[in-house]
Amino acid sequence: MNAIDELLQGYGRFRAGYYPQKQELFDRLSREGQSPRVAMVACCDSRVDPAIILDCSPGEMFVIRNVANLVPPYEQAGTYHGTSAALEFAVLDLQVEHVVIMGHAYCGGIRSLITTEPAPGRQREFIGPWMDIARDACKVAFDRARADAAHPARECEQAGVRASLDNLRTFPWVRDREAEGRLQLHGWYFDLDQGELLALDAETDRFEVIEAPIPESLERHAL
Structure with a gap:
């Protein structure tokens, strides 16, 4: 088959x-x-489907997927702005109450930034410029991780989430709604190895494991 x-x-x-x-x-x-209250920026990686991880029904979450779950900075030059257009629709038209950036372990896009010698034939026309969005943040995180004997890839994946949150706040209609309390921004990270979801703590700037609430029914969306 x-x-x-x-x-x-x-x-x-x-x-x-x-x-x-x-x-x-x-x-x-x-x-x-549709009237979702949450917009989710997630990676196109086939292993990380937000609707499955969060057990959502149709209509509950507006999902924007791209390479490495990145949000570009606000700018009006150029022609095609797929992620920015989706965010604009989610915030201004659907009037979502939350925007979540969800990174994940083993992100190929992020790891391409920390691979010192690309394999032959791996040059790409569009991925490289797109990943430039997170390049500076990942370089800082990579250097810090090596100095602290931490896990470089994980630190860079989480740095990409932070960079996207910073870029999200460059959109005037996001910044204004957050300041007015009408919109909340969240940074999450999914650990494929442990099946754990981590959230960025605004005070400590660290990702902490989210303690999953006791489910009302394990059969909620079972077929």
């Missing part, structure tokens, strides 16, 4: 199981449109 056939089998399970069970939800979303 090839990869597309496997996907279509998954679609069959969705049509036969999940969709009928959630018919009322889909009907409501069709009638009323």
Whole structure:
């Protein structure tokens, strides 16, 4: 069975199981449109799906995925601004109450910044300029990690989250809403090895493990 056939089998399970069970939800979303309260900037990495990690139903979270979960700084030059456009829609049109930047372990984009000798044939036309968004922050984190005998890749992945939060605050409509208390910004990090979610503490500037609340039902979104 090839990869597309496997996907279509998954679609069959969705049509036969999940969709009928959630018919009322889909009907409501069709009638009323979406009104998520959270926008999530996450990585396109296939191992890290925010909806699965956070057990979300359709309509609960507006997800913006790109290479290395980066937010570029606010600027009006150029032509194409996919991440900025999605953020603009989430904040100004959907009026989300929270924006979360979620980094993760083993991020290929971040690790490309700390690989000293790229493998032959790995030059890319678009990834390099995009990753420049986090280059300076990762260099500082990498040098500090080596001096402190810390884990360089993890420190750089988390530095990318911090850099994106800083860039997020360069958007005037984000900065204004945060100052007015209408919007909260969060930095998260998912540890693939332990299955743990960490949050950036604004006071200590450190990522701390989030203690998961006791679930109301482990079967909430089970098929």
